[in-house]
Structures are given as C-alpha cells and as structure tokens.
Amino acid sequence: MSTPRNARERARLAAEQAAARKRDRRILIMMIAIFLVVVVAGGIAFQAWRTSRAPSATPSAAASASPVTIANGRPIVLGSAEAPATITLYEDFHCPHCADFEEQFGPIISHAQEAGTARVELYPMAFIDQGSVTAANAMACAAEAGFGQAYYRGLFANHTLKWSDPQLIDLAEEVGGSLSETFRTCVTRRAHADWVTSINAAADTNGVAQTPTMLISGKEVDIAALTPESLQALISDASQK
Amino acid sequence: MSSSVATRPRLAAAASWVSTAARLILGGVFVAAGWLKVVDPQSSVAAVRAYRLLPDSIATIVGWGLPFAEIALGALLLAGIATRVVAAVSAALIAVFIAAVASAAVRGLSIDCGCFGGGGEVPPGQTAYGIEIVRDVGLLLLAFWLLWHPASRLALDRFVTGGQRTK
Numbered sequence: 001m002s003t004p005r006n007a008r009e010r011a012r013l014a015a016e017q018a019a020a021r022k023r024d025r026r027i028l029i030m031m032i033a034i035f036l037v038v039v040v041a042g043g044i045a046f047q048a049w050r051t052s053r054a055p056s057a058t059p060s061a062a063a064s065a066s067p068v069t070i071a072n073g074r075p076i077v078l079g080s081a082e083a084p085a086t087i088t089l090y091e092d093f094h095c096p097h098c099a100d101f102e103e104q105f106g107p108i109i110s111h112a113q114e115a116g117t118a119r120v121e122l123y124p125m126a127f128i129d130q131g132s133v134t135a136a137n138a139m140a141c142a143a144e145a146g147f148g149q150a151y152y153r154g155l156f157a158n159h160t161l162k163w164s165d166p167q168l169i170d171l172a173e174e175v176g177g178s179l180s181e182t183f184r185t186c187v188t189r190r191a192h193a194d195w196v197t198s199i200n201a202a203a204d205t206n207g208v209a210q211t212p213t214m215l216i217s218g219k220e221v222d223i224a225a226l227t228p229e230s231l232q233a234l235i236s237d238a239s240q241k
Numbered sequence: 242m243s244s245s246v247a248t249r250p251r252l253a254a255a256a257s258w259v260s261t262a263a264r265l266i267l268g269g270v271f272v273a274a275g276w277l278k279v280v281d282p283q284s285s286v287a288a289v290r291a292y293r294l295l296p297d298s299i300a301t302i303v304g305w306g307l308p309f310a311e312i313a314l315g316a317l318l319l320a321g322i323a324t325r326v327v328a329a330v331s332a333a334l335i336a337v338f339i340a341a342v343a344s345a346a347v348r349g350l351s352i353d354c355g356c357f358g359g360g361g362e363v364p365p366g367q368t369a370y371g372i373e374i375v376r377d378v379g380l381l382l383l384a385f386w387l388l389w390h391p392a393s394r395l396a397l398d399r400f401v402t403g404g405q406r407t408k
Binding site: 028029031032035036039040041042043044047048050051094095096097099100128129131159160161162209210224 | 279281282283284286287288290297302305306307308309310312313314317322323326327330358359360361362363364367
C-alpha cells in the first residue's frame with residue numbers, strides 16, 4: 001500500500017501530466033487556428049487576384065454584327081432583323097444561373113443567330129452587384145460599336161471577373177473589337193448608365209422577376225425543364241411560323 | 242466523457258468506427274461543398290449577398306473565404322487531425338448555416354442556400370429551406386457525435402497526440 005510520501009509523489013506526477021496535456025491541447029488549438037487563418041487568407045487573396053486579372057477566356061469567333069442603336073427601355077438586338085424567330089433574354093452578367101445557362105445553351109442560340117433563323121433581344125439586367133452594372137453598360141457600348149455578339153459571349157466566358165473598367169476594355173481587345181476611343185470613354189464614363197436603369201425598369205414592367213428568363217417569339221420558356229434538344233426544337237418551330 | 246463506452250470494449254470499438262464514418266462523411270461534404278464554391282467566386286459572393294445579412298464588402302470576403310474554410314476543415318476531418326477541436330469549429334459553422342437559412346425562410350426571401358455552389362434568387366415556390374435545414378441538422382449531429390467521441394480509426398490523431406484518451 002502506498003505511503004503518504006508515495007501518494008504525494010503520484011499526485012504531483014498526475015498534476016504535471018495534466019498540465020502537459022493542457023499545454024499540448026492549447027498548442028494544438030493554436031496550430032489549427034493558424035492553419036485555418038492561413039488557408040482562408042490565402043484563399044481570399046487568391047480569389048481577389050482571380051476576379052481582378054485580365055480576361056483570358058476567349059469564346060469562339062462570333063460573326064460581327066452591324067452597330068446597334070441603344071434606346072432607353074429597349075433591348076439590344078443581336079442578329080438579323082429578318083430572322084423569323086425572336087429569342088428574348090433577360091440576364092445579369094453576374095448571375096450564376098445565367099452563366100450556367102449561357103454555357104449550356106449559348107452555343108445553340110449563337111448558331112441560330114448566325115444561321116439567320118433567330119435574333120436575340122437582350123435585356124442585360126443589373127441587380128447583383130456593381131459589376132453587373134458596369135458589364136451591362138459595356139455591353140451596350142460594344143453593341144453600339146458593332147461587336148456586341150462577341151462581347152456578350154466574352155462577358156459570360158469570363159463571368160468570374162469583377163468587371164472593372166480595365167477588364168471590360170481588355171475584353172474588347174480580346175474578342176477582337178475595334179478599340180476606338182469612343183468605346184473606351186463609353187465604358188469609363190458609363191455612357192449608358194441611364195439605359196441600364198431603364199432596362200431594369202422595363203424588365204419590371206414586363207413582369208420579369210428573375211434571371212435568366214427566356215421568351216421565344218413572345219412565349220416564356222421553362223428553363224428548368226429545358227434541354228439542348230428541346231431548345232433546338234423550340235427555335236425551329238418558331239422560325240417556321 | 243466516454244468512460245461508459247470504454248468499459249465495454251466491443252462498444253468502444255464500434256463507436257470508434259462510427260466516429261470514422263462521421264469524420265469521412267462530414268469531411269467529404271465540407272470538401273465537396275467548398276470546392277464547388279471555390280471554382281466560381283462570383284457566384285459564391287452572389288450567394289452570400291442573396292441572404293441580405295451582410296454589407297457588400299463583408300459579403301465579398303465571406304464569399305471568397307468561407308469555401309476555403311470549409312475545405313480546410315474538411316481536409317482536417319478526413320485526415321483525422323485534432324478531431325475534437327475541428328468538430329467543435331464545424332458544429333459552430335453548421336449552426337451559423339442553419340441560422341442563416343432559417344432567417345432567409347422567416348424573412349420570406351426566395352433563395353437557394355448556395356450550400357453546394359450556385360445560390361442566389363430562385364422563383365418563389367422553388368425554395369427548399371426544409372430539406373436544406375434537415376440536411377444541415379444531420380451534419381450538425383455528426384459533428385456533435387465527434388465532439389462526444391473524437392477517437393476514431395484510420396485517424397492521424399493517434400500520431401499527432403499519441404492517441405486520443407479513450408480510457
């Protein structure tokens with residue numbers, strides 16, 4: 001049996017061990033905290049770089065279109081005026097589902113535009129963030145300058161960018177638009193800011209509450225149920241009427 | 242803490258495997274959820290903003306940083322490092338998620354939780370707050386299990402701390 005001395009000794013040892021364990025636990029918690037902070041801070045820095053770098057993804061060449069007139073409350077028309085089918089699109093250049101939509105269905109719509117079977121009436125709404133506004137404004141500038149179609153595809157191909165003025169101007173170079181001083185100032189001065197506001201108002205008037213919204217020859221399409229095949233069929237139906 | 246389990250060796254062994262499963266499920270879900278958001282920073286920020294709880298500048302930081310926190314926690318869980326500490330942080334994070342989704346539901350917003358990428362506004366009537374909260378509560382229970390019984394098989398904890406104290 002233990003003598004009082006042994007018992008004291010054992011208690012001291014146990015206390016020491018407990019203290020060591022406590023210290024170990026504190027060090028472990030600190031290491032985990034540092035690890036988390038480093039990963040998160042690194043991640044934030046990485047995304048900051050990623051959203052502010054120059055646009056790099058180039059969509060396949062799009063047919064150049066004739067310059068488009070920008071009128072308050074009126075959409076940007078991309079494609080032949082004689083095209084039998086009209087595809088109306090309400091999109092925000094920063095809306096995640098719009099980017100998905102564009103990735104999945106954009107090529108089919110572009111094909112119809114280039115084949116002259118459909119034209120797109122684009123309402124670039126801007127409600128997500130500042131980038132939505134600057135991109136919508138620049139989209140109008142590009143359409144006015146005659147490279148709206150390529151610019152539209154470039155905006156969605158690079159939708160992870162925040163759309164600062166230099167990025168929007170770089171994108172124009174990237175998609176092969178003629179970089180006139182007019183385009184530059186149109187972007188930097190937000191020449192079509194009022195038009196962007198008028199598009200938001202027009203969407204509201206037309207009862208559009210979400211993006212993307214698509215109408216084919218005036219009839220709203222259920223995008224949730226849409227497949228590339230059914231879109232193809234809807235466009236050919238509309239173009240044969 | 243786990244003395245009642247430890248007194249019965251069979252149960253203790255089974256509980257350790259349950260903890261392994263909990264770690265792998267919770268860790269896997271975190272890594273997947275984080276990765277799906279990391280690839281699309283703009284969507285991630287938009288998803289945070291859609292909750293209308295944070296000012297824009299903070300929503301941006303959260304939208305960029307949170308997915309990396311999820312991946313880091315998920316990786317630690319998968320490896321089984323500092324399981325109890327990580328489980329505690331995970332539980333706190335999941336509780337915040339549940340509160341955020343519940344507040345969106347209560348305020349009548351119609352948004353997708355953006356839990357696995359995407360997010361943002363959805364048409365009224367297409368919300369799935371119930372399922373989202375049930376799923377998160379399930380994950381919270383896994384985190385609670387790990388808080389209570391962090392010792393598990395196939396974990397690095399035993400090398401890092403010389404074995405969790407299951408006795």
